[in-house]
Amino acid sequence: MDFELMRYMGWSWPELDSTPEYVRRYCWDLMQARLSAEQAEHDKVMAEHERERAAHGA
Secondary structure (H helix, E strand, O other): OHHHHHHHHOOOHHHHHHOOHHHHHHHHHHHHHHHHHHHHHHHHHHHHHHHHHHHOOO
């Protein structure tokens, strides 16, 4: 968890070490929610693309 959060937030190791655990957890939860929303949007766009492709007989 910590390494992914550190990279996502742009933190250094010292910044990560000095960040309280509850803040890390909050940031982790927000990161997961954002990534989940981005994945859902991607899936929606891809499904629409596939529908259009099928409608055009490709």
